[in-house]
Structures are given as structure tokens and as C-alpha cells.
Amino acid sequence: PSPTLVRQLVTDALVNHFVTSPVIGWLLFPIAVWLGTPPAASALPSMSQQFLLFCAAHSFNDWLFYWSHRLFHHKSLYKTFHKQHHAFRGSVGAAAEFAHPVEVVVANQIPTVGFLLGVGAHPLVQAAWLTLRLTQTYEVHSGYDFTDSWLCKVGMLSGGCSFHDHHHTANMGNFGAEHMDWLFGTMDHYCRAGSEEGYRRDRGTLLDEPEAAAAAAAGKKAKAG
Numbered sequence: 297p298s299p300t301l302v303r304q305l306v307t308d309a310l311v312n313h314f315v316t317s318p319v320i321g322w323l324l325f326p327i328a329v330w331l332g333t334p335p336a337a338s339a340l341p342s343m344s345q346q347f348l349l350f351c352a353a354h355s356f357n358d359w360l361f362y363w364s365h366r367l368f369h370h371k372s373l374y375k376t377f378h379k380q381h382h383a384f385r386g387s388v389g390a391a392a393e394f395a396h397p398v399e400v401v402v403a404n405q406i407p408t409v410g411f412l413l414g415v416g417a418h419p420l421v422q423a424a425w426l427t428l429r430l431t432q433t434y435e436v437h438s439g440y441d442f443t444d445s446w447l448c449k450v451g452m453l454s455g456g457c458s459f460h461d462h463h464h465t466a467n468m469g470n471f472g473a474e475h476m477d478w479l480f481g482t483m484d485h486y487c488r489a490g491s492e493e494g495y496r497r498d499r500g501t502l503l504d505e506p507e508a509a510a511a512a513a514a515g516k517k518a519k520a521g
Contacts, residue, residue: 297384297391305384305394312393312400320405324413332416340418353411353425360407362472366482368399369471384437386503387464392430392437436460441496458492458499459483465502 297305341349368378377396384391395404408429412422435442436456442448443455456474463470466489469482477483489495 301383305390308394309390336419349417356411357407358473358476362476364403366471385465387437387439389434389438392433458495462486462495
């Protein structure tokens with residue numbers, strides 16, 4: 297990414313984390329209490345209950361993120377709301393949250409916190425879930441594929457970078473979790489390109505496409521002149 301885009305990202309992140317997020321948290325607190333969220337010092341739910349909560353939160357997030365993200369790719373919404381996020385074709389971790397405020401709320405915050413907040417889950421369960429989701433989204437936007445690392449093999453990382461990075465470079469399909477794109481037929485371009493192995497091999501070519509197109513156009517212009 298260009299230095300200008302990085303500066304824009306840093307400014308946006310500082311405002312979001314130190315101004316917008318604290319205000320949203322303050323506004324959400326009475327709603328969380330009303331929905332039944334217990335005090336943080338209260339006893340944690342059993343391990344089986346925590347497991348079920350995490351499974352339900354995963355499913356809720358996968359469905360809402362996939363469909364909201366796919367909706368923002370509709371031509372009537374993309375330019376206004378989602379194009380900002382795709383300014384990073386070669387993505388970096390911090391760019392995970394670089395998005396229009398409407399997209400941040402609809403496609404990021406509601407799918408992530410909506411279920412556990414809605415059922416009044418224990419604050420520490422909500423915090424653990426949020427940590428998991430942020431780690432995952434930072435990883436898949438990082439540009440580094442950790443699939444073969446020991447961290448991925450023991451379950452500490454998801455190894456899903458190639459899948460989502462393809463979405464940024466090719467901007468075709470791969471809207472959410474792999475099983476969602478498989479289920480609704482939006483990972484065909486990724487599969488035809490060789491899936492993870494093919495993407496690792498050809499990523500540089502995809503990233504260079506705009507530069508190659510510009511060079512070709514300049515060559516044609518010079519030849520015509």
C-alpha cells in the first residue's frame with residue numbers, strides 16, 4: 297500500500313479505537329445490562345455451555361457476515377460503502393477494520409457481537425470471543441499464510457489468509473467463511489485458479505495486474521503517437 301493509504305489507515309484506526317469504540321461501548325452498556333449480561337465478577341457458565349455459545353456465535357457470525365459482505369458488493373452499494381475497504385489490494389492486518397462506518401456496523405460489529413450480546417452472555421465469554429474474532433480477521437488480512445505453521449496446526453491460527461486475500465486481489469467471490477462460499481457457489485474463481493496452492497503461486501501476478509495494464513496502455517499510446 298502507498299504511504300498515503302497507510303497514513304489514512306492509521307488515522308482511521310486511531311479515531312475508531314480511541315473515540316468511536318469507547319462511545320459505542322458506553323452506549324451499549326445499558327443495553328447489555330437490559331439484555332441480561334451479568335457482572336464480570338459473576339461465575340462463568342459451564343464448559344459445555346461455553347462451547348455451545350461459541351458454536352452458536354460462530355454460526356451467527358458466519359451467516360450474517362457472508363450475506364452482509366456479499367450485499368455490500370452489489371453495484372448499488374459497493375462504491376459508496378465497500379470500496380474503501382478494497383483500497384488495500386495487497387492487504388495488511390490493520391486494514392481488517394478499514395471500512396466505511398455503515399459497513400463497520402452492519403458487516404463487522406453486528407455479526408461479531410450480536411449473538412452473545414443478545415443472549416446476555418458472560419462478559420468474559422464475550423471478551424474471549426471478541427479476541428478470537430479479531431485475531432482471525434487480522435490474520436486473514438495480514439498477507440501472510442500460516443497454514444503450515446505449528447501455530448495453525450495446534451489451532452491458535454486459522455490459516456485462512458489465502459482464501460480471503462484472493463478476495464482482495466481478484467475481488468471475485470470468497471465473501472466469508474469457506475463453507476459459506478462453497479454452499480452458495482461463490483468460490484468458483486478461487487477454485488479454478490488452483491485454490492490455496494494456486495493462489496500462493498500466482499498472488500504476485502494478481503497484485504501486478506493494475507501496473508501491467510497501465511504499462512500496456514502506455515505502450516499502446518506511445519505506439520499510436
